[in-house]
Amino acid sequence: MKKKSVINDTPVCQVRMQAISDTMSILSGKWKFHILGTLIEGNKLGFMDLLREIDGIGTKMLSKELQDLEMNQLISRKVMDTKPITVEYSITKYGATLEPLINELASWGINYRQSVHG
Amino acid sequence: MKKKSVINDTPVCQVRMQAISDTMSILSGKWKFHILGTLIEGNKLGFMDLLREIDGIGTKMLSKELQDLEMNQLISRKVMDTKPITVEYSITKYGATLEPLINELASWGINYRQSVHG
DNA sequence: GAAAGCACTTTCCTTGAGGAAACTACGTAA
DNA sequence: TTACGTAGTTTCCTCAAGGAAAGTGCTTTC
Numbered sequence: 001m002k003k004k005s006v007i008n009d010t011p012v013c014q015v016r017m018q019a020i021s022d023t024m025s026i027l028s029g030k031w032k033f034h035i036l037g038t039l040i041e042g043n044k045l046g047f048m049d050l051l052r053e054i055d056g057i058g059t060k061m062l063s064k065e066l067q068d069l070e071m072n073q074l075i076s077r078k079v080m081d082t083k084p085i086t087v088e089y090s091i092t093k094y095g096a097t098l099e100p101l102i103n104e105l106a107s108w109g110i111n112y113r114q115s116v117h118g
Numbered sequence: 119m120k121k122k123s124v125i126n127d128t129p130v131c132q133v134r135m136q137a138i139s140d141t142m143s144i145l146s147g148k149w150k151f152h153i154l155g156t157l158i159e160g161n162k163l164g165f166m167d168l169l170r171e172i173d174g175i176g177t178k179m180l181s182k183e184l185q186d187l188e189m190n191q192l193i194s195r196k197v198m199d200t201k202p203i204t205v206e207y208s209i210t211k212y213g214a215t216l217e218p219l220i221n222e223l224a225s226w227g228i229n230y231r232q233s234v235h236g
Numbered sequence: 237g238a239a240a241g242c243a244c245t246t247t248c249c250t251t252g253a254g255g256a257a258a259c260t261a262c263g264t265a266a
Numbered sequence: 267t268t269a270c271g272t273a274g275t276t277t278c279c280t281c282a283a284g285g286a287a288a289g290t291g292c293t294t295t296c
Binding site: 111113 | 123124125126131133134135136137138139140141142144151152155156159160163170171172173212215216218219220222223224225226227228229230231233
């Protein structure tokens with residue numbers, strides 16, 4: 001019989017572990033943080049704006065990641081009634097709650113770089 | 119000629135974006151946060167302890183992820199002079215600086231779950 | 237001397253993430 | 267009428283992440 005875990009076998013740990021998996025699954029992939037970060041900085045942006053802002057991303061991935069983020073209510077998509085139709089992507093109120101997390105991620109990375117090189 | 123980005127074209131944004139990529143690259147994969155979280159909770163743990171604590175992980179991935187984390191100075195590996203040799207994995211001082219990030223990740227996930235269901 | 241525990245490594249395999257390029261569709265400006 | 271800008275979708279391809287299972291080497295216990 002397999003031995004049971006000790007540390008992670010408390011309800012609080014299970015919930016925490018599950019929560020981390022949830023968050024990482026919602027924010028999975030190479031581009032989500034970049035898109036969210038750009039939309040937090042830039043307020044309202046079109047598809048082509050995002051394509052230009054986010055260095056290296058292609059149309060397929062941008063389109064797919066935007067759909068994912070919209071599905072999870074982190075960003076909103078609004079089709080504007082302009083001559084060549086334009087789309088406005090913006091961060092939602094809920095998406096904005098990720099700002100502390102993104103800041104933490106960024107500042108940890110900056111410190112890491114300094115401690116490795118400096 | 120390709121238009122330039124506007125929002126992300128400031129040095130501070132470039133640095134932030136790079137920092138986020140750095141952090142995510144160090145903490146990439148399915149298991150790093152679970153391993154780090156468990157070691158923060160559990161202090162000193164052996165290979166088999168971790169295998170039991172982290173639900174679903176296999177020996178190959180555990181071994182590989184532990185090597186990654188050790189290489190990046192986030193955990194330390196100490197071979198003990200016991201009869202069947204045992205190994206003590208523990209979080210380093212530097213690895214412990216990830217605690218706020220992990221907490222933020224966990225609490226965001228918990229809030230997300232509540233706001234979706236509750 | 238057989239089994240079981242520790243700590244891994246190796247091999248083989250599948251799936252999915254992600255990139256490149258082409259294509260759709262509509263409207264405007266030159 | 268040709269080109270450009272908007273906003274994507276579709277197809278094809280590759281590579282790396284990750285899982286399963288078996289093997290390695292050592293030691294202690296039954």
